[in-house]
Amino acid sequence: MPLASAVPVVLTASERHRLKKMAYGHKTPHQARQRATIVLLAARGRPNARIAVQTRLHVDTVRTWRGRFAAGGLPALADRKRSGRPVSFTALQVAEVKALACQLPAETGAPLSRWSCPELAREVVARSIVGSISTSTVRRWLKQDALKPWQHHSWVFITDSGFRIKAARVLDLYARTWDGVPLSEDEYVISADEKTSIQARCRCHPTLAPGQARAMRVNHEYDRGGALAYLAAYDVHRAHVLAAANPGPVSGPS
The missing domain is CATH 1.10.10 (Arc Repressor Mutant, subunit A)
Known part of the structure; x- marks a missing residue:
């Protein structure tokens, strides 16, 4: 031929x-x-x-x-898009593993001062959150998270018996569903928060930039410009932030 x-x-x-x-x-x-x-x-x-x-x-x-x-x-x-391997774990299961990492081991009866990835993987399986999971998967999930609250303990991390129900509703909204019904194109999911009493301070003397073998130098004197309340709402599907700062009362120099 x-x-x-x-x-x-x-x-x-x-x-x-x-x-x-x-x-x-x-x-x-x-x-x-x-x-x-x-x-x-x-x-x-x-x-x-x-x-x-x-x-x-x-x-x-x-x-x-x-x-x-x-x-x-x-x-x-360019490389063609590949379908890849099917997802093994749901977003809710990932959230539950991270929530468990935020708890003290003593709260679960485990004789540990802090979680290790192998112990966390065993506890996740024991609680039937997942059928099986490797230590490397747990380690990768915790490493990839931008916020790592499990690295310290605070009063914010309280065990909530209704966590699964609440987390499921939030994750459904991120997936653009509510009560099993898909959201329409004109419906938005907004995540809003407020930061209050932000001190607006102006230094009386300019800050000296850092140099070779020299740290940045900041003078301790400043003028008070009052306080601000910062309000922000994040459109989770369009990656758009709506923000506003409301000024508070102005006080004298310090």
Whole structure:
């Protein structure tokens, strides 16, 4: 059977410029550099077998990326989206594990002063929050969280028997459902909070910037500008913050 001829590749000036930056850029990922090199060599009319030898890649790999570029241009050189492995744990289960991490082990009867990831994984299974979970999964969840309240203990972390019900309602809202009914397009989910008595202070002398082997220097004298109350509402689905600051009474210098 006759061999299929290589797909011809023709580049515009803009495409050639971008491909050269990809192929020779020091910060370009290795795979992107290889793909750009394949296309540049293909644009010179070289056959797939010769390109495979030059790039030390399999000829099927060269044929694939040459064909993708010919069909879709530069965007086709990116990895295609993959469905990935199905989610093993629900958002509610993740929240319950983090809530348990915020509790003292003594509250559960465990003879520990603080939780370790292996002990936390065993406790989660013992409470039937999940059927099974690895220590590395617990460690990854706690590490990825932006706020880590389990690293200290405070009066805020009170055991609530209704936590599961309350958490489920909040997580449903984040998933745009309420009582099992999807929210409509004109319905919003807002997370609002207020920070009161923020002292508005103005330093009487300028702050000296830090330098080599010298810490930043801040003078202790300041003028009181009163107090502010900061109110903010976060649109959780549109990543938009609505905020306002209301001034309080103004007092004299200190």
